[in-house]
Amino acid sequence: MHNDEIDLDPDDWQELTDLGQQMVAETFEKLRTVRDRAVWAPPPADVVREIESAALPLDGEPAEAVYADFCRIVEPYVMGNTHPRFWGWVMGGGTAAGVLAEMLMARVNSNTIGAEDAGSHIEASVLNWLKQLLGFPASGSGLLVSSGSMANLIGMTVGRDSRAGFDVIEEGLSGQPPMTVYCSNETHNSVDKAAGMLGLGRRQLRRIPVDADFRIDVARLREAIAADRARGMRPLCIVGNCGTVNTGQVDDLVALHRVAVDEGLWFHVDAAFGAMLQLSPQTRPLARGIELADSVAFDLHKWMNVQFDVACVLVRDAALHRRSFSPPASYLARFERGIAAGSHSYGSLGPDLSRGFRALKVWFMMKTHGVARFAAVVEQNVAHARHAARLIESDPNLELLAPVVTNIVCFRYRPQGCPESELDDLNREILFRVQEEGLAIPSSTRLDGKFAIRMAIVNHRTRFEDFDLFFKRVLEIGAELTRCAAV
């Protein structure tokens, strides 16, 4: 018995329990009333200074005091994506049930490497559900990961390893002809990152032009593959888009699959948010062909509104998936008995060995909300996007910059007589003002060289009236900004 032994548990459990109860109550109150507050407020300079130049905390202070700091300098200045008018980039809002799910994850603090424990089986169950939703075979393999970017990297890794034509896993790339990957020029830059990290080279990623609807031009793709073969390159993989980041468009995945089969290439689909179109019979036809992929990457923290961070990669051929990530290690040996028994080895399906119990929050939220409810949110957001498109098209001062097929809307303010050369600056200023007023958070992109205000609608709290409010303000700001110039 040593009297000086310490641990990190509270001195007073009751005190921490009281604080926890207060935090739960305040958490739900904040979520219930989120609509009443500004979407976003920039952290003031003195707050930034206080946060970033804080001294190393050598001695602890009561959790209550730290929570008070959180309420004072963190929470008022966070991203704001729980708010119904947050439409920037592609960001889910999380759910109240998800808060509890994350608490349970923290409660058991499991490391889901794939030991013989309930966590392994929960992840297997969640992966089975996701395979069913995407139309993937039960024999396929999968893994929950941190992000769509990581899921793309894993899918493309398995594609490289299985289609290189030599043992790239053991031998590496040196001395081999360059290998090429094909996607449209609307593809997310996580695919460029993957091409770089995989040693293929970003320049070997062929960004094929899109048609007027922002879908890959399949004839140009075939030409590019033939041209590369003629030059001695080794075509490896096609990456299709199910929901492009700029416009929410879906490539002709059935046609891309046909090209991949004809050419012997791996077919990976980046379905970061578009995979959720599969949830509803109403939107499922939009994602046609996703089930043909050799591997597919998608986020659960976007259109499924699971708390950050969690995404998924599915691979049709489980053996190929395992082969890419399972070098031998005696300290990870599996046995027929004990905690190292069991049939799952999540640490051998991706770069991470230690992995949080992300499966638990997905499991908890899928069971709590039900797939039908998630599907209804997807349908509702698609209807929101169409409503926004109608508002834009019915106003002579607004211009829709891309067809609205799923949940992304790109537009600009374009008053009559305003020269094209001034529209980019004008719309950038409108974007800054709606953001800085805390009214709404759209983001931006460029389409055909034009600056576009862009809204990606994945938030379950968004309502039709939010668009009426938003466009009214856009038109007011636009009129204020052009009054001096135009009249």
Ligand SMILES: *Cc1c(COP(=O)(O)O)cnc(C)c1O
């Ligand atoms: C968001 C997104 C990604 C990247 O996913 P992260 O989870 O942000 O890493 C990839 N592709 C598309 C189309 C996306 O929208």
